Amino acid sequence: MNSRIGYIAFNTFREAVRDRVLYNLIAFALLLSGAAILVGEISIDIERLVVVNLGLTAVSLFGVVIAIFIGIGLVSKEIDKRTLYTVLSRPVRRWEFVVGKFFGLTGTLVVNTFLMAIGVFLALLYVAHKFEKTDGWVLVALYFIVLQFLIVCALALFFSSFSTPLMSAVFTFALFVIGSLAEDLRGFARITHGAGGWLATAIAYVVPNFSALNVISQVAHGDAVPGRLILYNSVYALLYSAMAIAGAVLIFQRRNLK
């Protein structure tokens, strides 16, 4: 990796880790894992199912909130506070800044997810008293959640390269919600004809397919995740993020920093 991108990424990570909002969200996630344990205690024979479902959903939602909350401010905050001026007056190219910021935030989310995953596994151990072989699939679900974060971060960065933080948050969250229903949208497109069908198909394929990256329910039931899906999802998330980042770079390269 280009060393300047690495320095910017590390600085972004350091800023996020020192940000108290991030600490609060981690605390909330741990609290939710605690709630999962409570629900597991009062459920009969479905403790594991409840803990995995609740725990992973919490990891996903808290991560998405962090990704949007910090992602939308990655560029706009630096412009508003003019911290960017002293960075770009150095031998730093604008694309290096955007890519460095992206890596910094995704790095933060990976560390954050790792810490929350420990909470989920501790909760599992607490209710089941031992790990089972099928618990390994929880790791795959966590990996897919991280892939979701890559896309959300890239989208937040893309929207914030030309829009206000509030609108960027609205756009990114809307795409997350629509993308989570992408499979349903594709199903709807298949049964709709004419212009409506074309439109539904176009939207279904343009929005990020978050539903394919959600295997929480599957792994909660102890079902295996096909290797082919892991490969497809990895390639899909990387390509989608790369396109969103490329879009952000293209816009940011031409932007006047008022």
Added chain:
Amino acid sequence: MTAIEILDLEKSYLVGFWRKRPKLALRPLRLTIEEGEVFGFLGPNGAGKTTTLKLLMGLVFPTAGRARILGMEIDDPRVKSQIGFLPEQPYFYDQLSARELLNYYGQLSGMAAKGRSARVEQMLARVGLSDSAGMQLRKFSKGMLQRVGLAQAILHDPKVVFLDEPMSGLDPMGRREVRDLIQQMRSEGKTVFFSTHILSDAEALCDRVGVIHQGELRGVGAVAELTSGKQGKVEIIFCAPRVPAGLASLGAEARVSGDMVNAVLPEERQDAALEVLRRERLKLISLTPVRSSLEEYYIQKLRPAENREEENRKGVGA
């Protein structure tokens, strides 16, 4: 060698919501600054000083024209390692300490790991922040942030330093320290381009100044020349409780302050005035020729063009 060469650099923005129309922020600007020169860019708020600096830093893009720094086009990435920049009212990553921030900027400037820490400590000492180096920047006062800003601007030993309102918001002591730093840069042979609207700072520091107003460069001149122009008058200060009658008859404009009198009168009546003081046995404090000030030049350049033409015809100002 030429340090900064601005060739008809121009900037306009589109304003309005529905019907966008261009608003000129900087009219075609042509300016050359030599290496080792301290150049003051003067003008009131909103004159186009910051726009010019942002254009040179590549933070905004010109509508027309171009500029070169040390012979390289401003969009040449190599330029950036040769320049330092202090923005107006700088704000930095407030979760970092001054030491961490300077280290980060050193990394981005391509400074080698070996020697970077020592250079950071040296810069912190130079701006008087060694004792607060480990404190988070959010706890810093405005003056301290300005010092951090200066330290980051010269950290990588650039050849050309751009400072946007470096004295803004500083107390007299802080302003003095910044002035000393700019003097040091001059003695090190650096080119300094700084914008300000504090004329006394420009007069004390600059080799040349340019006056910009409403996006238009109104004039450029050497400070020494602008302030050396005699006005054909002398100022006499002497001890007396009132203005002697003989002095008043010489046409002196005098005012009494305590037991001191300050009188301004035509140069050719200087000897007669001194004779009056001798006769009255009054103690002379000083006698100095009245010279043009930078302020007069500045005010003249800020006036509308038709007023300036009128004054030039009458032979007023530089």
